[in-house]
Amino acid sequence: MEWKIAVDKDWSTLENKFSWVKDMEKVQQDPWHHAEGNVAIHTQLVLQQLQELPEYQKLNLQKQELIWASALLHDVEKRSTTIIGSDGRISSPNHAKKGAKTTREILFRDVETPFAIREQIVSLVRYHGLPLWLMEKADPMKSALEASLAVNMSQLKLLAEADAKGRYCRDLDALLYALDMFELYSKEVGCWNGPRPFLTENAQFTYFNGNDNYVDYVPFDTFKSTVIVLSGLPGMGKDYHIQKMNADMPIISLDDIRRKYRIDPTDKKKNGWVIQEAKEQAKKYLRCGQDFIWNATNITSQMRQQLIDLFVGYQAYVKLLYIEKPYQVWRTQNRDREYPLPDAVLDKMLGSLDVPQLTEAHEVQYFTT
Structure with a gap:
């Protein structure tokens, strides 16, 4: 149908x-x-x-x-x-x-x-x-x-x-x-019948995000670590998805940092500190080539770009995972969470949502069932 x-x-x-x-x-x-x-x-x-x-x-x-x-x-x-x-x-x-x-x-x-x-x-x-x-x-x-x-x-x-x-x-x-x-x-230019193929994921990422605009340039893959970046509105099930991954990797969670220091998610000033604290943790892992997961909403392209630029600067391979459930399932999951957010906050965040595009990271996956 x-x-x-x-x-x-x-x-x-x-x-x-x-x-x-x-x-x-x-x-x-x-x-x-x-x-x-x-x-x-x-x-x-x-x-x-x-x-x-x-x-x-x-x-x-x-x-x-x-x-x-x-x-x-x-x-x-x-x-x-x-x-x-x-x-x-x-x-x-x-x-x-x-x-x-x-x-x-x-x-x-x-x-x-x-x-x-x-x-x-x-x-x-x-x-x-x-x-x-x-x-x-x-x-x-x-x-x-x-x-x-x-x-x-x-x-x-x-x-x-x-x-x-x-x-x-x-x-x-x-x-x-x-x-x-x-x-x-x-x-x-080879994109009428579908996207123009690139030889490697890194070649595609570099073309759309680097200063060198030569479309056939293939950079060497000199990655020192892999960073998995979660993206999705609050209550979509990002934590559950991480559990299902069963990945033996440290997790940097902005929610965990907020709860540890009892910071309200709506406190913009203190949340700036939360993000900086999370970035400092990330830099420690990046310097020693440690794979890790970055767990946060990351619902705008600008927010994601700032993070990905940081990770790529340390020669990390970035895998971006977008998590989404149908509208009514999402609202129900939020109400059933230990720390639910008000509907008005969710509505405002929905209005700001940019679904990740394939150009944003080395690898982009969508989990939308």
């Missing part, structure tokens, strides 16, 4: 079912690029154009549903990012990035969605503008290869084509030309 964001796709039904669909009619767009009107009008035109595309019609039903949901959600956060400049022009900076987070929340909390499907939709929303602007990026190859690790590039082009045709604008021919260039360039 195919997953669907909604069985009844009538627009008025969607407005009644989802408040974020209803919000779209209140969001104006710049007449130069969107003379059709507000986001609701634009989104309906995009959905119509998408279903008329021959390449969309060739897809199986599940892929059609996936891209349809992405089209419905692609501009969901224009509602919170739209601004009117001093010149009267309307823009929505970073609406795709913020929209991806909102999409994840909706498909995790409100519409039960399998992890793999959800994250494909999130990535389509996140990158939906890339096909139009790829060649203006500082490093088009790296941007294309990074996106291809998260999203199918041909599906991304379909969404972008529907987005371009689902508007009244003066530069449609230029947009469609950019889409053709996106396909040609993706094929040229």
Whole structure:
């Protein structure tokens, strides 16, 4: 049975079912690029154009549903990012990035969605503008290869084509030309039919995180230790997962440090000290080449990058494990914990969640059952 964001796709039904669909009619767009009107009008035109595309019609039903949901959600956060400049022009900076987070929340909390499907939709929303602007990026190859690790590039082009045709604008021919260039360039760099393969995990990690942008560079693997980094919202079962691993490795746990010194998790000032204390413990292990596990929420990419940069600086191989349970299971597990967190705190953390991407560490694994 195919997953669907909604069985009844009538627009008025969607407005009644989802408040974020209803919000779209209140969001104006710049007449130069969107003379059709507000986001609701634009989104309906995009959905119509998408279903008329021959390449969309060739897809199986599940892929059609996936891209349809992405089209419905692609501009969901224009509602919170739209601004009117001093010149009267309307823009929505970073609406795709913020929209991806909102999409994840909706498909995790409100519409039960399998992890793999959800994250494909999130990535389509996140990158939906890339096909139009790829060649203006500082490093088009790296941007294309990074996106291809998260999203199918041909599906991304379909969404972008529907987005371009689902508007009244003066530069449609230029947009469609950019889409053709996106396909040609993706094929040229080897990521149109799937991610471009790297010879080693370290080669991929170094390309996306190092200063040397040569895509075929293969560094020597001179690892002195392995660090396993846990990532997941509180109450997802990270401690239980570590127990199941049965790994004979020391564990650095931020929760354990807080409890030892009786520090409230919401005390930002003292939690800064907790993190520094944990890092000092990590450095001791790193200096002597000792493998260890870093057990903390690590729910934002910025938080993880700071840690991984530290570990890699000591020539560690970093294995990043993301733990997730379905929404209702998660809430139940939190309530049953010895130290449960308030629902309001969990909601705020969910809004900040960045699911780890394959570029972040030498190895990234997802445990989502």
